[in-house]
Amino acid sequence: MLHSPVNPGRAAAATLATALVTTLAACGGVGSGGDRGGETAGGGASLTTMGFGLPDEIAKTRVDAFKKANPGVALQINEGQFDEQAFLSAVAAGNPPDVVYLGRDRIGSYAARGAIQPLDGCVSEQNIPTGDFYPAAQQQVKYDGKWYGIPEFYNSVVLVVNDKAARDAGVDPADIDTSDWDRLAELAGKMTRTEGGKIERFGFYPKLPEFLPLWAKANGADILSADGRTSRLNDPKVAEALDYANGLVESQGGWKKLKAFTDTFDYFGEGNPFVKDQIGAMLTEQFVVTAMAGTTPDAAITVLPFKDRRGNPVNNVGGNAWVVPKGARNPDAACTWIKTMTAAETWIAAARARAAKRAQEGKAYTGTYTGNAKADEVIFSEIVKPSGKKPFDDAVKVIRSVQEAGFVVPQSAAAAEFKKAWEDAAIRVLQGDQKAADSLGRAQAEAQKAIDEATS
Amino acid sequence: MRRLTPETRWAYTFLLPWLIGLVVFQVGPMIASLVLSFTDYDLIGPPEFAGTANYARMTEDPKVARAIGNTVVYTLLHVPLAIALALALALVLNRITGRAAGVFRTIFYLPSMTPYVAVGVLFLFLLNGQAGMINQFLGLFGIEGPQWTTDPDWVLPGIVLMSLWNLGSTTIILFAALRNVPRELSEAAMIDGAGTWQRFRAVTLPMISSALFFVVIINTITSLQMFDQVYTMFFGNQTAQQSYGDAALFYVVYLFQQGFQFLHMGYASALAWVLFLVIAAITLVQVKVGNRLVYYEAEERAG
Incomplete structure (x- = not known):
């Protein structure tokens, strides 16, 4: 199958496309290893995210909360699903986003290779109440005893x-x-x-x-x-x-x-x-x-x-997490972002927004299953109301009941x-x-x- | 040193943008990837020299063998079928004259305009063993179609079937060659009493042999590099990656997985270089063999 009529010279250049991809990624890695660290944000604080979109009010409400609390941060959300190749190329080229949203099951591989940073400093400096998160979610974002991510949803x-x-x-x-x-x-x-x-x-x-x-x-x-x-x-x-x-x-x-x-x-x-x-x-x-x-x-x-x-x-159980890649220019803002996005109060505000929207549409709100147990307690006791549809009201109870039985496959390198x-x-x-x-x-x-x- | 004529100098001036592009985007990366193929490189840390370990590993990796097997089987099925079909289409197109000719040429070329990703998704639906149209069609004749997308024995034939949908470029090249076959030769043969098959075999085929040779080479190379549609169909998302096993594991797909999924960029570079050398070798053989089979008009004039 042909792309288009091409000249025979292309024959010789056969695998170039592959070679090209390989090396474009390589160039940055070779030249820029290890000399970052002390670098500060170039001109005012900015924050770039990857792998996250704004499909609904659950996302928007929380982003708005961050914007309101941090008006000085120039936020750039690169919408779209997490893409392994784009992420690794960006890290290798020394130009990574500040904060990345990805599946928790990938954390071990990236942590072991140093593609993402430990967040222990972030957790202690900003007093992130890690005890609020479900134990299985906590386990999944830790590698080698350190925090490498903060959990978002909690899927049962x-x-x-x-x-x-x-x-x-x-x-x-x-x-x-x-x-x-x-x-x-x-x-x-x-x-x-x-x-x-x-x-x-x-x-x-x-x-x-x-x-x-x-x-x-x-x-x-x-x-x-x-x-x-x-x-x-x-x-x-x-x-x-x-x-x-x-x-x-x-x-x-x-x-x-x-x-x-x-x-x-x-x-x-x-x-x-x-x-x-x-x-x-x-x-x-x-x-x-x-x-x-x-x-x-x-x-x-x-x-x-x-x-x-x-x-x-x-x-x-599973779900996504927020991580900070190696070489992120603004890890402090990234940490603030992570804290805001995953905090109990932000989740609760988001849940209220969704419940209001569902009510407006004449539909029932059946809850949002966050990684934050403290948030879930409020969401399911105060915000989620019986919908009158028995199968779904019962479903909520069952899902809530199996949350504590959640387990994960341990992280590995x-x-x-x-x-x-x-x-x-x-x-x-x-x-x-x-x-x-x-x-x-x-x-x-x-x-x-x-x-x-x-x-x- | 020989002095360049002004004309040559101008030629190089105009070639310069392309030459710079070649060095920066093609030769440079190729050399870099050759170097990387002798290292252990995970994209994050600096590459560490590993000697020929990556190449040695390829010989022990059962998935490499599987990927090569799949790719070779696909190439052996796709190239002859594609060229035979495209030639048949081109012969039909060559018969059509008048207004309709342009319409049909456009129609036959249309599939080539469809993005590969779209083709992959489309065929995943068409080939679906339970609800796909291909099996519904076979059902009309009382044939219970195979599970094209989920039966490992039928995945490759399904991909070949998909590949035959898009013959636009090959057809157009062969069609152009057919148009250049001088009618006098065919007429002379007819007067001498040659039948349709004899005329095709003794006149048309030799006259288009250089075009045929070209499409064989190009189709072989693109088959060995098969990636887009297969990746979309069987590896495009996490669920797909979990669900089909190695039945559709093509060489370049495996190379991509090693590089970007498992972060073995050194190994991926070695895989890329082996593919490059294999393609270069195959092309060389084809050129050698081709020289014996292909008829070039220019030779005759020179001789």
Whole structure:
């Protein structure tokens, strides 16, 4: 396939594009390593952000709070999702933004390589009340005992049941319990519907490969040691969990068909898979539920905790964090920004703004799940009011109840490679290339090697 | 030293902007990446000399083997199919005369104007095994289509299928070559009793062989460098990266992952250089072989 008719000279310059990308990034890094530090902001305080947008009042209210308190800071928000390549190039070229908004699970890789700065000074100087944040969120933004980020949202995993599918299977949706794996498998089969080779309804979607850590935890296993240095992917309990969850997929029509089927879902629209009766039950982050409260408030769903095999709720939490890259010109303003964006009072003000807007639209406000436990307490006791839609009012209670069961995969110096290793392992099993134990054995070797290389 | 004629000097003056661009944006970075390929470099800290460790690592990395395998299979499927189809299209276009000719030429070129990212997203929908139009079409004939996007055995054929949608440039080049085939030759052959196939084989094909040779080289190079559509389809966001495994892992995709996802820029540079050398070698072989097969009009005149 051709871009355009080009001259044959291009043949010789074949891989230049790649080489170019490689070196543009390199030039800055070579020349500008280590001599920053004492540099001050050039002419007045300015603050540049990356990876953050202003899609709604939750963002806008908090940004306005910062602007009001810091009128002297020239704020520049570069809207758009976090982009790894843009971020690293900026850091390597010595021209990074002051503050960056990114997924917490990436922090370990960047911290270990010094791409982002520890925030311990920021936390102590500005008295950031770190105790306000959920423990699992705290754990996820720390690396090697230091703060490297401050958490923003706090996303929990819950089980969302399509009531119609449960009733079709002769089960009361509220009675579904994921702790009995044999009964769950049976239910999955009953809720599935196929029509001549085509999937009509995916009975129970275990959300592999992304939720493998959750399934492992439900089976009593951690995939990584608490210090992030020893991979535990070869724990037989992990293999057992993967084997089971893969078996669910297998018995409902197989990964190849089911994955293609779920690729057609629009979780955030009015034609979401629950309303269209395309899913029986699935594990998902709570924001799918809050989105449905807005788009399809009459949907008949039941939100339940995901329980481990002993019957206790398990919840793999995640979310974004604010970090300060190496070489940031204005780390002090960045610290003030971070403090403002994540403080309880700012979150509460943002929640009030959203509740007001929803009321104006005639819709219910089902809450904002922040990383700040203190803020959440006020939001859910004072601002969120029963909407009259029972499924969603009950959902709020369930989501709140599983928050304290939140756990995270510990940070590691090779966080990105570790994740890739277990995702690939799960994919190989789902695609039928390898048995769970063999695939995880290979992942264990890859992951441990990456961790050892990154920590040495 | 030989003195430059004023004309040559002016030629260089006008070439200067391009020459500066070449040095600054192409040769310079290439040399830098060659140097980096012998280092351990994570983009953040200074590069550390690592000897040939990056190159040694490539030989042990199973993902490199997989990526090479995927890329080679794709190239072997794409290049012959693309050129055969484009040639067929060009022959059809060459038959159309009058007003309609311009319209059809434009239509055939239109896909080339579509951004690759859009093509990738579009085909992800079209190829979807459960709801995609391609399988719906196959269903009309009672064929249960494969899971193009999720079955590792069908991912590469699906990508080849997508690649055949956009043949605009190749078609236009071959079409231009066909227009240059002198009609007298064909007529003379016809008088001598040559059939359609014989005329195509003995007259048309040799006359357009230089254009064919050119599109073979260019298509091979672009196939080996395949990135945009595949990255959009199977690696474009986090969910996609988690969901498809290595079935669509092309060489340049892996290079990009190593460089920007895992911060192994030294290793990525080594991968880039190996690709460069491989492409240079393949092109060299093609030129050598091509010289024997291609008919150049100019040679005859000179001889």
